[in-house]
Amino acid sequence: MKTLAASVVGLLVGVMLALLLARTLESLLHGVHAGDPTSVAIAAWLLLGIAGLAAWIPAHRAMRHARVTRTGTKYLGLFSDERRPDHHAETVATLQALNLNVGRAWAIKEALRTLWTYRQGAAVTRFFSQWYGWASRLRLEPVKKVAGMLKRHLGGVLRFVKHPITNGVAEGLNSKIMNIKQKAGGFRNAQNFTT
Secondary structure (H helix, E strand, O other): OHHHHHHHHHHHHHHHHHHHOHHHHHHHOOOOOOOOHHHHHHHHHHHHHHHHHHHHHHHHHHHHHHHHHHOOOOOHHHOOOOOOOHHHHHHHHHHHHOOOHHHHHHHHHHHHHHHHHOOOHHHHHHHHHHHHHHHHHOOOHHHHHHHHHHHHOHHHHHHHHHOOOOOHHHHHHHHHHHHHHHHHOOOOOHHHHOO
């Protein structure tokens, strides 16, 4: 897109110069008037087509390379920096260098982890507003969806910062109870336990 924009600017400058230097061009061209609109239009479209092709070929090659690089990396974004296995470091660095949506989504996920290190509500609010602005400008719908959900539940996040207590222990105990009930199968009362 940038190449095409530069080509259009160059083309406009070239057409204006050609029209300004029409008398000199007429002496060089045999049987064609320098200001002939058909000739100018054909030349302009031909130059734009060549510039577009010149911009498309490297972009197509880069996207094909990016597709090959992404193969087998579906779950790499789930690792944090400190827990990622060492043999994946080069692949992650390559993905980040390609500036793909995957790399940007991973970077914003990692940035959000900083939120949980703050212990003051004002600092959390300031950090979150900056992070939310970044997430909403990223143009990735899943990231925008998560950012919107966090914004709706910002009150709960602020409460956790003030009182860092979770119901993780209660949920774990409830999971154990459900597991025991499932293994018990048909034993619904004490009489069914007798043999």
